[in-house]
Amino acid sequence: MFRTSDIVLIAAMVGAAAFTYQTKHEAENQLDAVRKIQAQIRFEEDTTDLLKADWSLLTQPSRLQKLAQTYESELKLQSVDARQIVSLKDLPVRPLTIEDITSERFGGVAEIAPDQTTTGGIAQ
Template identity: 40%
Template sequence: MSRYTNIVLAVGVLAAAAAVYDMKHDAERSAEHVAELQRQIDQEREQLQLLKAEWSLLNDPSRLQRLVERYNEHLSLEPLSVEQITRIEDVPVKPVHLAPIDSNATLGGYAGSAPVVR
């Protein structure tokens, strides 16, 4: 009986070793995936910093002033007046124009058109 017990225990140890190896392999893959995600996050942060720097250069008031002076004749820009500033609630709603419904219209087609046979 001890022979069968030894065989069962040996098989159990081999199964446990295989399970531990599989867990270790999964953990390594997960760690590699986390490292790759961290690299991507770092790249995105670096790209964001670059875009913020470019945005601040593009919105530099002296640069914008030079562009306005350069293209003023073409753009016909004028200074902003106080009367142009308002609240969104004061802006009138644009009316929606709907086409009238034709009483002779058929479902799925235009009035006077032949039905589609498939």
């Protein structure tokens, strides 16, 4: 009936079909994972766009001006005078002082006696 070569070929065909099915199944799982990640990315992008829109709405100068006027007594804000805005070169230069700490002794353990601990490092 069946020869040995027929049985070997049928087994190879069944093995190839199983391998193909497994590969297809793994590819579909990976595609599902990619789609989930893409959906998460779209959600995050939409959330970011929404937050940017909220931020631009909340920081509108006219809205901030109304809030400043409404809460003027609590905040005690004052208007910026044009004389308060200066360039960097108009600011006074602070003197730069660097302390010399190389000659100071800090009184650590190493000043009392050298470390005599034997380790696996370089021998002296």
